[in-house]
Amino acid sequence: MNTEQWLDNYTKWLRAQYTITHFKDSDEINTPFLNTLDDNIRFYVSQLSGNKIKLDDDGETLNNIYMMGIDISLSHRELLLNSILKEFSIDLLDDVLSISGSPSQFPEMKQRLISAILRIDDFTMFKKRDISKLFFEELYSYLDKNDFGGLPEYQVSGQSGNNYKIDYVISQNHKENKGLRLIEFQNRISFDQVVIAAYKFNDIAQINPNKIDPSIIYNDLENRPPKKALKVAKDTGIHLYPSSNKEALESIK
Incomplete structure (x- = not known):
């Protein structure tokens, strides 16, 4: 086997996949690596003072994540993001990932930036892999931050003797003539899910003296x-x- 030759051939092939677009203040480098949207990952090279250069993603990585509706401000995601930035020595300012150094460090900087972009791009897998759990987390976080004043995962009994864990319960508001508000969360709403919820709510209503x-x-x-x-x-x-209709959600309070 001529492994060294194969490796040389791969290196030549890989270089041919890169394209460069020249702008006034920077060069755009289009790489063969794909993000979760199946777009080629791009980064930009610009000259700094003191014979230094900067590589950055122009904010595309995090913007793609925001576009998919993923909130990275949740504590565990923010910790993961900071861990990745630290691991690859990447700076983050105004959602732009960047790294700076001398021109001789370009190969290493490029490798570190692309590695960080690919790792952060994996955040989109949260939505594919565990979207239901994340939907619940984000909804609980929203209700808590906006002072809905309810109790999460509250247990209520029904006439059948079954105990139900309701996702969110807000107590009665006699002043506004609002009864006990029982709120279920459904990530993928369906006929079956609504029927199950209807049975549950009706069972609870049979022994609840209040509205x-x-x-x-x-x-x-x-x-x-x-x-x-x-x-x-x-x-x-x-x-x-x-x-997504936060104005409608406010009416639940």
């Missing part, structure tokens, strides 16, 4: 309620709220 106000907050970025689900919700008095 209850049932609701479902669903992830409208994933899907919309089917017509049959809308009819069940209407017939059983369940309010449906798309999670």
Whole structure:
């Protein structure tokens, strides 16, 4: 086997995949590496004072993540982001990833920047791999930060003797004539899920001496309620709220 020759051939092939576009203040380098959107990863090279250069992604990496609706301000994600930046010695300013050094360090800087971009781009896998869990986390975080004043994962009994863990419960507000607000979260709303919620809410209402106000907050970025689900919700008095409509969510308080 001529492994050294194969490696040389690969290196020549890889170099041929890079393209450069010259601008007034920087050069854009288009790489053969793909991000989660199947776009080629690009970075920019610019000259700094003191015979130094800077490589940056022009904010594209984090902008792609924001575009997919992923909140990286949640504590565990922010810690992971900072860990990646530290590992590859990458600077972050105004959502732009960058690294600076002398021209002789270009190969190493380029490798570190691309490695960091690929690692951070993996944040999008959160949405594919565990989107339901993240939807719940982000919704709980929103309700907490905006002082909805409810209790998460509250246990309520029904007439059947079953105990139900309701995702979020807000106590009665006699002043505004609001009953006990029982709120279910549904990442992918469906006819079956609404029917199950309807049975649960009805079972609880049978032994609750006070008025209850049932609701479902669903992830409208994933899907919309089917017509049959809308009819069940209407017939059983369940309010449906798309999670992206924050003005509508405020009416739950």
